[in-house]
Amino acid sequence: MxxxxxxxxxxxxxxxxxxxxxxxxxxxxxxxxxxxxxxxxxxxxxxxxxxxxxxxxxxxxxxxxxxxxxxxxxxxxxxxxxxxxxxxxxxxxxxxxxxxxxxxxxxxxxxxxxxxxxxxxxxxxxxxxxxxxxxxxxxxxxxxxxxxxxxxxxxxxxxxxxxxxxxxxxxxxxxxxxxxxxxxxxxxxxxxxxxxxxxxxxxxxxxxxxxxxxxxxxxxxxxxxxxxxxxxxxxxxxxxxxxDVEKVQKQPLDEKFTLAHIGSFLSERNPNILWEALAELIRENEAFRDAFQLKLIGAVSQEVLRSISEAGLDGYVNSLGYVPHETAIVEQRKSQVLLLVEIDSPDTQCIIPGKLFEYMVSERPIVAIGPEGADFAAIIRSTNTGVFLTYSEKEKLKQILFGYFEEYQKGTLRSHPIGLQQYSxxxxxxxxxxxx
Structure with missing residues (x-):
């Protein structure tokens, strides 16, 4: 061979x-x-x-x-x-x-x-x-x-x-x-x-x-x-x-506890369990409330923005809109946690978003939400680059987000990837x- x-x-x-x-x-x-x-x-x-x-x-x-x-x-x-x-x-x-x-x-x-x-x-x-x-x-x-x-x-x-x-x-x-x-x-x-x-x-x-x-x-x-x-x-x-190997100058991490989504945020990818989990964490924990920021990079549908607003998260959103690829890479590597969302449907089990692989080499932990049996879930687990949850796991999502927040407070938050070379x-x- x-x-x-x-x-x-x-x-x-x-x-x-x-x-x-x-x-x-x-x-x-x-x-x-x-x-x-x-x-x-x-x-x-x-x-x-x-x-x-x-x-x-x-x-x-x-x-x-x-x-x-x-x-x-x-x-x-x-x-x-x-x-x-x-x-x-x-x-x-x-x-x-x-x-x-x-x-x-x-x-x-x-x-x-x-x-x-x-x-x-x-x-x-x-x-x-x-x-x-x-x-x-x-x-x-x-x-x-x-x-x-x-x-x-x-x-x-x-x-x-x-x-x-x-x-x-x-x-x-x-x-x-x-x-x-x-x-x-x-x-x-x-x-x-x-x-x-x-x-x-x-x-x-x-x-x-x-x-x-x-x-x-x-x-x-x-x-x-x-x-x-x-x-x-x-x-x-x-x-x-x-x-690919990106020639991006290393930047300091965001001071805020940023949860960043890069790319188009379509209507069907509207993770209401995430907005609910974030709203509950903000109500329940003052330190989380003071530090949290939701960073959106790329086109975002009105339905997603409406759900964010209905959850009371408007004041925590930093929306950068569509930016050049190089800028998106810089912003994702500055973020504390990266968000990956796929539509909750059997039809999307096959979708492996291209940004997943750029996420994986950013050394920032990934929180991924998608359908049961999603192909990209196996990649995240095998490379130790984050966590995957289905749309029914709100309480687990809250625990993971708060766990990452505690690591952020200690200054130890990062991912520890393995076996990435196969995806170069x-x-x-x-x-x-x-x-x-």
Whole structure:
């Protein structure tokens, strides 16, 4: 067996075409996975060529990520027709939220939001970037043949990019791998798209066609692998997201007992047991009340903010909004405790948030709340980086938070991680090349 991070030599010197929608200056978690793979692929003798849209509509921007793009990487672009650009004429705010995954609770959706969701789910299948498929296939068919491309990887969401790989494979008989950063028909927001029966059937048919046609499938969690194994006999490989070496100057910890959440705080991730536990600790303990601060970094839904307010926590919130990735890393490493929340649903057991791995190397303890059987719970436990609780464990949550607070008072609060190297971006790139 090869040593960790040292792949076989069979793919060295070959060109790999990566078809992705998210690329700097896009912000958010979707851009990180392939930005980092591209960073390390040349160290394994693989030449990446990245295909991206020329004129994308990104809901989040982070210009700082442009500095992380290898200067020697080949990047090719083609124009994309973006329905989100048209939709913004009706409601720019609603369009931006929906395109970034922030979907209001069904009972609180406006008429325009309901209309946008119906159009998104029923007219643009599998997603709003499907109009990029046909022109991309036309352009890339010629490019692949003229430039000695050996293998294609498509990464989704948006899952319409997998249709580009499917069509290229049909035309050119080229090796194609489909990378799923998230599931397709079982992703958390899929049921919010107000799908007709025929639209739902088309989504599932396309999903199965991609899974059974790709030469191999890459997923980010064991649960997604198990789900896809019911649909295809093709090999499925789990390659999680990971952490990279961040050149961030060490900062003193926050003076307050900060509980920090980094990233989008969606309506469905509203942990009422946490707000209740914090409100009770504030009422019961004067020292906790004087020291506590809830730090929110990233877009936060109105439903979450309303729940925080109803729990009487408004005065304890420090909301920084969306910040560049480098700033987010600094803030998380300054925080006393890091909060990770996933939707309480069987559909989200497979979700391993990308920020988990950056959390793990921050040396700050993690408090994670999610569904029973969540894949990321096993990672937290095996790496000794924090605690995982379900939505029914409020009293245990209170005990853990107060225990961390007592360590904070003593000046001894930190995590003691083990076995993190397997999740380094460089090592994971080695695992990818083994699959290639």
């Amino acid at each position: 090869d040593a960790i991070g040292i792949p076989p030599q069979g793919f060295r010197g070959r060109k790999l075409l990566i078809i992705t929608y998210y690329w700097p200056p896009a912000g958010g978690p979707g851009v990180q996975r392939w930005l980092k793979f591209v960073k390390y692929l040349p160290e394994y003798g693989v030449e990446p060529v990245v295909y991206i849209p020329e004129n994308p509509t990104y809901p989040l921007l982070d210009e700082g990520l442009l500095a992380e793009v290898r200067p020697d990487v080949t990047i090719i672009r083609q124009k994309i027709t973006e329905p989100y650009a048209w939709a913004s004429m009706f409601s720019k705010g609603s369009t931006k939220k929906i395109s970034s995954g922030i979907i209001p609770n069904n009972k609180k959706q406006s008429l325009i939001q309901r209309m946008l969701l119906w159009v998104r789910g029923n007219l643009f299948i599998p997603d709003a970037r499907v109009l990029w498929v046909k022109p991309s296939v036309a352009y890339l068919s010629k490019y692949v043949q003229e430039n000695g491309i050996d293998t294609i990887i498509t990464t989704g969401p948006p899952h319409s990019l997998h249709l580009i790989g499917l069509r290229l494979q049909e035309k050119l008989s080229i090796k194609w791998l489909a990378d799923f950063r998230d599931p397709w028909t079982t992703i958390g927001y899929h049921k919010e798209l107000k799908l007709s029966a025929s639209a739902e059937a088309k989504h599932k048919a396309l999903e199965k066609q991609v899974l059974t046609s790709a030469d191999a499938v890459i997923v980010t969690s064991p649960t997604t692998k198990k789900e896809f194994e019911a649909l295809t006999q093709k090999p499925i490989h789990v390659i999680t997201n990971g952490y 971006r460089k090592n994971l790139t080695g695992e990818l090349v083994k699959v290639l």
